[in-house]
Each structure stands twice: as C-alpha cells, then as structure tokens.
Amino acid sequence: MSTDRPVFHPRSSNPRLLASRSTTSRRSRLENLRRLTLRDRQLLAWLAEHYVLSADQITDAAFTSRRSARLRLATLHGIEAVSRFVDITTGDGQYLYALGPLGMLVHPTAYNDPDRPDARAPRSSIERTERIVGSSRLAHLLGTNQLFVDLLAHARTHPNVRLARWWSEQHATAAYALAGIRPDGHGVWCVGDQQVGFFLEHDNGTEPLAVVLRKLRGYERLTQFGPRYPVLLRVRSRRREANLLRALAGVPTAMPVATGIHDEHPAGPAWTLATEPGLRRWLHELPSDHGPDNPATNPHRYTDRDADL
Template sequence: MPALPRPAHGPGSRYTARAATTRPRPARHADVATLARRLTGRDLWLTRMLYEHQVLTTHQVARLAYTSLRSAQRRLRTLHQHTVLDSFRPLTASGSAPEHYTLGPAGAALLAAHAGLDPKTLNWRPTTTGRIAYSPSLGHDLGVNDLLTLLATPTPTTAGATAGAGLTLWLSERSCARRWGDIIRPDAYAHYDDGDSMLPFFLEYDTGSQPLARVEAKLAGYAAFTTATSTRPALLIHTRTASRDQALRHRLADTARDLDLQVATSSADFTTREPCGPWWAPLKPGARRTTLTHLAAHWPHLTPAAGLEPTDADTALTLPVPPLPPVPGAGP
C-alpha cells in the first residue's frame, strides 16, 4: 500500500499511517491452494476475525491467540509476507504505535474460496488498509476491540474474574447493523460467560464526542428492541473518563428507569487492564461497582438478543466468528 499524505487538519492530522512496505514479499502471490497448505486453523480464524472486526493490533492478536507477544509477531510477519495480512503503523507524536493488521489480498481470496463466494462479495479493495488507517473512527474501533479482547481472555489474577470466564460470542458493529440496524446500532454485541451464568449485552463505547442528549436518545431504540423482540440483553456503556461516566449516569438514570432497561456504566479510569473486574455500576442511585458475573446475577431475567440464529440469507462469512481460535497456542 503506498504511503498516504498527512492531512493538514482533521482526522489523521496528528499522525501518518506508515504502510508496511519495507517487509519482503514474494514477487507473485501464491495461489490459494498452495497457500492453504501453509496455514493453520488459527491462521484461518485470524483472517475471519480481521474480516469481521476490520483491524487488530499485534497486542490484541497476541492476547487472543498466542502465549507470547514474540510468537505472535513472528507468525504475523509470516502471514504479512504471504499477503494474507496487510498492515500499517500510525506515526505518533512520541513513542511508537504497535503494528495494526488488516486483511490482505491473499487473505480475502482465501476467505472467499473457503466460503464458496465470489471475491467481489467481500468488498475488499487494494485501498482497504488505507481507508481503515485514515478512518475518523479508527481510535473508537480500536478501543472497542481492545476492551473486548480483554474481556475474551481474563486471567485468573484479574480482579473478580473466574478461571475460564470470557466471551463466548462477539459480534462487530457491522454484524450488529446487519441484524438489527433498523432498530439499534450498537458498537458490539457479546456474551460474557463464567461457566455458571451468562451476561448477554450490547456495548456502547463512548468517546465523549457525542452530546449527552444524543447518547440518551439511543436508549429509546434499545427499549424498542426489547419490546419488538421480547428479548432482554443488558446495555453496557464504557466511557473514557470517570467524569464523563458520572455525567452520563446523571443524564441517563431516569430515562433508563422509565424505559425499564438494564444499563451499567464504567470508564477507562476504572477498567484499566481488567474490564471484567468490579468496575461496572448498574444505572441506579447508590449502586456500587461490581463484576460482570455479579451483574448477570443482579439481572436474572436477561435473555440473549433475538436474531442470532442462522437464516437462509447467511453465508459462511456472516455467521459469528468464535472470539478465540479453535486450538489456542497451537501451530507455528
């Protein structure tokens, strides 16, 4: 991908996306059949994840699928060399950003072949990586993915986490829009399961860029969804700062109560690196912060969202991708 010019102002003006063009790549791409013999089940899972979630950093991939950052970096470089993946790295004012991986041309061809689809139906273009790198929503999308990769793989030392707990389902904003876009457009939908209880939830990842009134207006859509589908997932709202969290809680409390919605909030000031810990507070006066497991117990009448069952309109690429690879840590 050729380097793109830095905008003079607006989104992208504070950094320039560097394409990973300095890494050696074969003069000709291997055909899909040859390439398939070199790939593991984890590699194929990763191509599905990048098709679903658009962009993941090295650290996010390592967290989900590898035992160490170094082993993840080695394999990701190999997949980049074979054009299964593409990548860029934002140039920051200080320090350095991790590599950001996207789906590459060979990866798109491989997914289409596995699904028995015309590659054009994937809407992959040579400009896809550049479009993602300079998207105004890049920071928001990475924030959503970082939060959910942490929820997918809590460690036994994580505050409030149960061994084996994590996400069993994770749908991207695009998948949510395909299923429920006529009513709601959440940033993600997921199931957090600790083995004894399950918390189905929509996620609103709030960066503070929207007025409080606009966030409040979204609650009517979630209430309409509950009424129309007779299902009741929770709504988790994650903000960047504790002050924004408090402002939202003050603005939304009465509306959530009147609409009979199960809403909990938290912020990066609380969650830090342990978002499944005791940092989530139900939206009611005097509520104490608690874990996702306790939220599920606090709301025993929650039910998974309607519309998750496969239909005739689904293809292999519109079905949910497991949040974790088929055999974590296996393969090269």
C-alpha cells in the first residue's frame, strides 16, 4: 500500500496567511495611489486613451527637464503605475510607456487593443502591453501622438494657448460613428478666443493617394449634422504633399482640408488649405465650425465646459 500523502502548500491553503497578504497588498496599492500627483494622473489618462508614449514625448508634454522626467518615470515604474519597454521602431533605444497594473486600477475601462477595437478586455496590464508591443501600428500611434504632444508642449510655454481636447482614433470613431469616419486623432486647439477643432489623418506614405482621398467622404457626411472641422492630411514629404494638393485641386469639399508635413511644428504656419495652395497658415487660423447646437444630431459639440486637458 502506498504511503504517499498529499502535499500541502501552506502559502495557498492557510486562510489567515492569505488574508494577511491580501490586506498588505491592498494597503500597498492604496499607499501607492495616494502617491500619485495630478501630473501622474494626467499621464495615466493619456496612456489609457492613447496606449503608448515615448520618454521624450512624456518629457515634452509634462516636464521641465529630462532629468525630472526620468526620475519620476522611474518612480512610477517602481510602483507599477506604468510599464515600459524598449522602442524598436526608431532604433534609438528609448523607453516607451504604457499603463502598468496600478495604472489599470485607476483606468479599468482603458482602451484594450490598438489593432482590434472590439477585442476582449485583457486579463492584465501585461497582456495589454503585449498587444501594444506587437501592434503593426505602433510606429503610427507614436507618430499620431507626436502632433498632440507638440501642441501640449507649445501650450506650456505660451499664455492663452491650450489643447482643450485630445481624442484617440477609437474615441473619435465611436463618437462620430454615424458618419463612419475613422480619424487617427481629434483635437480642439484654442489660441485666445479662437477655437479650431480638427481631425488628423497621419500619413506615412503606405497608402495610395486614392485611398487617402476616399477617407474624406465620411467627413463630408459629418458636415450634414455635426461639426465642420478641417481635416489635416499630415504627410512625410513635400513631394507627397504636392501630389495631394494637385489631386485636391478643384475638388469642392464641405469641410476645409489642409495638408502639412511631419517635420513642421503643428502649431505654426505649417498648414496649406487645398483651396489656397500658395499660402501657409497657423493651426489656429484654419476655418472651423463646431456645428449645430443640437444634442440629438451633434451630441459631442465642443463647448468650453468640455475641455478635458
């Protein structure tokens, strides 16, 4: 007869020990939550909405020096508010940041998957980060986010200037689903009393111009009941911009369409309206209309009360 006996594991079977560890874990989480500053919470909100930001982007958007950013990010990583991985998209070896376990606790309804908006919720922050790392759109996400980071950095050093709204592709797509648009990002840029809403199409030159131009149809539909915001076609080179402007020449659109290139600062005179190909405009000079004040057809109409940054 066998004399083998079941092997018991006190770590998993002692109720008092489990309860004690659970209490300690909860206390640790609560303590770490109390350590989060307003700036920390803003960063976590960005990562919940926009998935990923580089160390340089976080520095430019929220800090006064690289050293202070590096030290604070190390602290946030240490308390698992953020996770980090090495940037393989540019080869410069800097860290990219996403939500960590504590960050997911703060934002349990964060967007789940940059490639599949309808994907099931990840089981953990690790799985969410793995989806970001493995996304074929990682470089595109970083490029899209760069425009908004540049605007945030500009606003920090200029009075009466602010980025009042920054929505991700998934947020804007859901908000304007009736029109069938899928912008890479949506924002409202305010300079003094001037408010300019815009939709961004971040172009890396991977799609034929005909595909890019077909995207304008949804924005045409949106003008029938919603905002009439400029569509920003931001491309990699002057040559592609010139080709776009030639393709748009003489084509009437219900909303403004402006082109720009990646290397120019988005707040400055970087935008050319398709109807005025010889003139460069500042972002706040572009024509913009928030649309009818009708909650039934335009429920996301921007007002000053809606500023989320």
